[in-house]
Amino acid sequence: MKKTAAIVAVLIALAAWWATTRRQAPGVARLVQLTPPDSAFSARSRKPSRAEPSQSRAAETAAPSEAPAHPGAYSQVPPSQSAGRPIKASPAPDAAAQLHTLEEILASKNDNDPRLDSDLKTLTPQARILFRGKYRQLPTERRNERGTIVFLLSRNPTSPEDWAFLRQVVGESPCLSLDDCSREEKSHDPHRELGVDVTLAYPQMVALNQAEQLLEKSGKTSATGQEALRVIQSARTSQSPLVARKAAELSGRF
Amino acid sequence: MKKILAFAALIGIAAAGTTWNIRRHDSPLGLTPQEKCALRDAPHDDLSADFSDLRQNMKNGARKLTHDLAAEKTARATLSIQGPILNGIFDADVPAGIQGQMRADMAFIDDIQANAASALHQKIFGPANGRTYMDFFTSRVKEIGLDDCGGGPGVMACVQPYTNHSKMWLTPNFVKYDMPQICRAQIVFHESRHTEKKNSYWHHATCPDPFKDENDNEVRGKVTGTPMAGLAACDETPYGSYGSSMIMVKNIQKFCTNCTEKIKMDAGIYADDTLRRIIDPDAHKEICEDLYRDAPKTICKELPR
Incomplete structure (x- = not known):
């Protein structure tokens, strides 16, 4: 009898202990955890979020070099950036939110939207991938929209993919007219076409302008400066006289 | 025997009370039950998710305010001839x-x-x-x-x-x-x-x-x-x-x-x-x-x- 009672008491104590620790793990254990785990990538699946469908479409149009290594892992941060930080398997809500903000601003045509300098000041690595995808999705005639994306991505380029993107932008074929980039239209009155030249080359001019700013800030011997010089060198062979001339001027200065 | 059973019951009550208390106070951030459930369901190896939800709520609030201000400005400008x-x-x-x-x-x-x-x-x-x-x-x-x-x-x-x-x-x-x-x-x-x-x-x-x-x-x-x-x-x-x-x-x-x-x-x-x-x-x-x-x-x- 005594033995039975003792066994029952132990079982009750064990059950109580088990129930306590089970409820504790999701909340307290993680919140008191001071450092994130060392794993660079987790392939754990999540419930799909509201933002994911648009990101799926963006991922589908991403350049082949940015195609996901694993199905569903299209927000994977390149290994060079991921050391010591936990990475979610599904797109970060911040990236989706930043893309949504960008799309709102582009639709409004308000270049003075303060979110350009707040919400979109620092882009997450996932957002950068989405923005590059957005750039490729946009028709080439959307000069300001494309240039805005170039501006945002070139404000503080960090990864090799960022710099490769800028070199790609400055090397693009020139847009021949605002109506249709593939077709030149004869100029009727250059007097009244103020700003057309620059607008046709706007994404490229933005990339060069930002490269110039980065060189002035970082110096040409820094890693950033060297990459900026590579962007400028890539622009020197542009088929756009305006872009090539600007690149030549910058090459001469730096 | 009675003492043993009483002791076991005390342990059980203490454990139950502790569990209840932890559930009520398991987050120093004062999260709602829905947020706690979201934390519980989030990947266990992703600490950033715990705080990103709260940060996200704050950002959303700030973003909405900025968006509303920008929208108000645009709306004011695009009003019909009654606009300023x-x-x-x-x-x-x-x-x-x-x-x-x-x-x-x-x-x-x-x-x-x-x-x-x-x-x-x-x-x-x-x-x-x-x-x-x-x-x-x-x-x-x-x-x-x-x-x-x-x-x-x-x-x-x-x-x-x-x-x-x-x-x-x-x-x-x-x-x-x-x-x-x-x-x-x-x-x-x-x-x-x-x-x-x-x-x-x-x-x-x-x-x-x-x-x-x-x-x-x-x-x-x-x-x-x-x-x-x-x-x-x-x-x-x-x-x-x-x-x-x-x-x-x-x-x-x-x-x-x-x-x-x-x-x-x-x-x-x-x-x-x-x-x-x-x-x-x-x-x-x-x-x-x-x-x-x-x-x-x-x-x-x-x-x-």
């Missing part, structure tokens, strides 16, 4: 989209604040602020209509001074083309200068032939390089349409205190390009000394005489 921007100056046949875009652009101009203005800017406009710019524009442009302005792939606006010198015409390209906002602003202020009858509408000068810039490159229009030599597409004074509009946007680049970095970048890009059209060496030098003293010498080389 360019009230009652549009012809009835100007499409709503063009009216809306023009009002939105002028709302941006109206809001500009700056902490300085260059000497040339003071002479042409006065202080660099939205009130100055709106007074400048509305004192010159009394009506806005719809016209193709002679056609042409890049034409956005014009003034036909011998028909109605205080009327500006906008083309469908004004909303069709995707141009930076500061470029549209520069265009309409350029055109507004052409309304000044007392200054002979600030007619343009003929670009020289050959037409070379300060770096001895031939100046060409369009991306394929249509030469501008011999065309009425230059100015010999800082005060003409090209000069005044580029002085305006260059001042925005240098001195605007509530413009985004993009606006200021664009203002610089478009102003620097327009400088090529100032062909008189003295006028060119005057602008350079006014606005480009701290700029690289390659931008403001002296023009040959």
Whole structure:
């Protein structure tokens, strides 16, 4: 009898202990955890979020070099950036939110939207991938929209993919007219076409302008400066006289 | 026996009470039950998710406020003729989209604040602020209509001074083309200068032939390089349409205190390009000394005489 009672008491104590620790793990254990785990990538699946469908479409149009290594892992941060930080398997809500903000601003045509300098000041690595995808999705005639994306991505380029993107932008074929980039239209009155030249080359001019700013800030011997010089060198062979001339001027200065 | 059972019951009660307490206070952040469930369901190895939800809520609040403010500004500008921007100056046949875009652009101009203005800017406009710019524009442009302005792939606006010198015409390209906002602003202020009858509408000068810039490159229009030599597409004074509009946007680049970095970048890009059209060496030098003293010498080389 005594033995039975003792066994029952132990079982009750064990059950109580088990129930306590089970409820504790999701909340307290993680919140008191001071450092994130060392794993660079987790392939754990999540419930799909509201933002994911648009990101799926963006991922589908991403350049082949940015195609996901694993199905569903299209927000994977390149290994060079991921050391010591936990990475979610599904797109970060911040990236989706930043893309949504960008799309709102582009639709409004308000270049003075303060979110350009707040919400979109620092882009997450996932957002950068989405923005590059957005750039490729946009028709080439959307000069300001494309240039805005170039501006945002070139404000503080960090990864090799960022710099490769800028070199790609400055090397693009020139847009021949605002109506249709593939077709030149004869100029009727250059007097009244103020700003057309620059607008046709706007994404490229933005990339060069930002490269110039980065060189002035970082110096040409820094890693950033060297990459900026590579962007400028890539622009020197542009088929756009305006872009090539600007690149030549910058090459001469730096 | 009774003692053992009592002891076990005490352990059980203590455990249950602890569990209840932890559930109530398991987050120092004061999370709602829904947020706790979200934490419980989140991947266990992802600590950032715990805090990102809360941060996200805060950001969403701030974002909504910023969005609402921006939306309010746009809405104010795109209201019908009852709105405060360019009230009652549009012809009835100007499409709503063009009216809306023009009002939105002028709302941006109206809001500009700056902490300085260059000497040339003071002479042409006065202080660099939205009130100055709106007074400048509305004192010159009394009506806005719809016209193709002679056609042409890049034409956005014009003034036909011998028909109605205080009327500006906008083309469908004004909303069709995707141009930076500061470029549209520069265009309409350029055109507004052409309304000044007392200054002979600030007619343009003929670009020289050959037409070379300060770096001895031939100046060409369009991306394929249509030469501008011999065309009425230059100015010999800082005060003409090209000069005044580029002085305006260059001042925005240098001195605007509530413009985004993009606006200021664009203002610089478009102003620097327009400088090529100032062909008189003295006028060119005057602008350079006014606005480009701290700029690289390659931008403001002296023009040959």
